[in-house]
Amino acid sequence: MIGFIGLGVMGRPMAAHLIEAGQTLHLHRVKPISQHLVDQGGIACSSAREVAEKSDIVILMLPDTPDVEAVLFGQDGLEEGLSAGKLVIDMSSISPVATKQFAERLRRKDIGYVDAPVSGGEVGAKNAALTIMVGGSEADFSRARPLFEAMGKNITHVGAVGDGQTAKVANQIIVGLTIEAVSEALLFAKVAGADPARVREALMGGFASSRILELHGQRMIDRTFDPGFRIRLHRKDLTLATDAAKALELALPNTAMTQQLMNAALAIGLGDKDHSALIEALEHLSGAAR
Structure with a gap:
């Protein structure tokens, strides 16, 4: 049973x-x-x-x-x-x-x-x-x-017990930081005047290609942010990472920065959107929501 x-x-x-x-x-x-x-x-x-x-x-x-x-x-x-x-x-x-x-x-x-x-x-x-x-x-x-x-x-x-959770925190560090990087890249392309969809297509053929660029990059272009995994929950996972880093006296500067960006996303009401909506937090901070 x-x-x-x-x-x-x-x-x-x-x-x-x-x-x-x-x-x-x-x-x-x-x-x-x-x-x-x-x-x-x-x-x-x-x-x-x-x-x-x-x-x-x-x-x-x-x-x-x-x-x-x-x-x-x-x-x-x-x-x-x-x-x-x-x-x-x-x-x-x-x-x-x-x-x-x-x-x-x-x-x-x-x-x-x-x-x-x-x-x-x-x-x-x-x-x-x-x-x-x-x-x-x-x-x-x-x-x-x-x-x-x-x-x-x-x-x-x-x-041993606990190592599964450690692996998951490591996974969430990689996913969170990569979503943030894709968000920055596509926002840069948009504000610089290029077509983000074409830029993503070009990047998919090079060393920058990733599943996150493929899937979440498309979500960012299509503006489809229904949650597969909410920003609120991903912020929780990165908080686990930063708390553990503090206890281990370990520097995880980009993890901490992405966690703070997710804090900002929650502050402007994005917490229940998919974590690919992190691009909207960057747009808000840069005044580039246009």
Whole structure:
């Protein structure tokens, strides 16, 4: 029996793929938008504790570190229903430091813990094509792998607990900084009088080519900013990076700058747009929204 908590934009299709793969899912926080999962065979539960009691493995897909902590250790939380031999798989993107603390707290009760954040956005979740970065013991990874295979394609066991979250933070640094670079390049082309679409086409044939230039560059040109991944959530991930850099006494100057640009995006109301809308924040700052 599998538990699943976190039926948001990403969680809903991930849970659906598990049901399609033949898993019996116990679900918490079922809302009208996720009622179809119950119609497909999922079982609604009244609390995280009930999910834990009825499941051998519980998957979490939640927005942030405090959300995971509350579901794990809050009133009627998972910890109250978990017993020795069960496994928690956290597929949220949260603090690597907190992840290790959560895992250690559960390990004392002989409960396994795997951190397995994902990359690929809503499209990857819907297509069961997520990249999954896993931290945990070999035994726990082997136990979780069949579930991962129902939700993703590129599955990598990075290392010990917390290493999956570290890999995800590294991923978000690269994606965030590349989106910022593409935004600057296309804004420069526009204000200089060139056709950004033609400039993007030219760049796609050279060393500057990337998936972000291909996909998000097209979004910037088309002005299609419906969220695949919200600026608000990406800002959260870069905050994890800058907080970790502070603790490690590590210089990540461009990560910090991009995080501040995302802060500005939130301040002008762009937080719930796709992270490719970062170009609008640059336009606002440069007076080039024209």
